[in-house]
């Protein structure tokens with residue numbers, strides 16, 4: 001049974017699907033952010049639709065009622081796109097913030113879609129899931145350039161807001177944001193890691209700062225002392241830049257514990273290396 005506010009809405013993409021079931025746990029991210037003033041307390045994106053041009057199984061896109069102004073003046077949306085960037089270490093609430101902002105846009109009657117990298121298969125490919133269990137259907141893609149074709153050009157044209165999570169994994173982030181905001185009039189909300197586990201710039205996230213209307217750097221809580229955490233410490237000895245994982249591999253840390261952690265990990269690595277050298281059976 002659809003709530004009346006949903007059943008009275010005009011569907012953008014057919015056939016209509018079931019309403020989104022979105023789970024928002026009560027916990028809040030540590031970092032502070034503001035939502036548009038119209039955000040109601042509890043109501044979530046209203047529609048889950050599929051693009052009929054996609055082969056089955058079709059990834060979800062969800063759309064919100066078309067605003068009358070969009071029908072009458074479709075060209076107006078191409079004039080003023082926006083780029084908003086949310087960065088910070090792991091567990092800072094980037095995904096939570098992204099989902100809240102998407103929610104707020106949706107509640108304001110804007111048509112929204114969310115994209116994540118298909119590199120992260122931990123929770124399946126059809127949803128974005130926060131570390132504390134909030135969930136939203138999404139498109140899981142290898143590249144952002146494939147998005148327009150995947151959702152279909154008509155559906156793309158009618159989109160107002162595009163959310164991108166795990167932005168560090170998209171090589172074509174800069175070009176996509178330029179095109180979507182400058183030429184297509186979209187509001188693009190990007191969430192990603194600014195730095196990797198060695199605090200090096202990660203992917204193209206920092207490259208889009210010059211394109212941005214706003215930049216929000218969130219912080220987590222240091223797992224060791226509960227102070228503000230700005231960095232992500234990798235607890236294992238893997239050295240590749242991209243390594244999908246959660247709390248079993250990473251922890252948010254303050255500056256002091258990042259430095260201490262690197263020393264400890266470096267020392268542990270040296271011990272392991274020397275043990276390997278001493279051991280005849282290891283190479």
Ligand SMILES: Nc1ncnc2c1ncn2[C@@H]1O[C@H](COP(=O)(O)OP(=O)(O)O)[C@@H](O)[C@H]1O
Pocket residue numbers: 027028029030088089090091092093094095096097129130131132220221223247251252
């Ligand atoms: N060390 C931690 N391990 C697991 N979960 C954590 C930890 N620190 C915070 N969290 C939870 O993760 C939530 C943020 O999740 P999420 O929005 O997915 O963060 P991000 O996208 O920045 O990694 C916090 O609100 C908190 O409930």
Ligand SMILES: Cc1cn([C@H]2C[C@H](O)[C@@H](COP(=O)(O)O)O2)c(=O)[nH]c1=O
Pocket residue numbers: 089090091094095120166192193195196197198232241242243244245246250
């Ligand atoms: C620090 C760091 C992280 N990653 C991976 C680990 C996770 O799969 C994502 C980050 O997810 P979140 O939503 O920000 O929690 O990125 C990595 O591949 N390399 C790193 O150095």
Ligand SMILES: [Zn+2]
Pocket residue numbers: 222223224225226227253254255256257
């Ligand atoms: Zn600390």
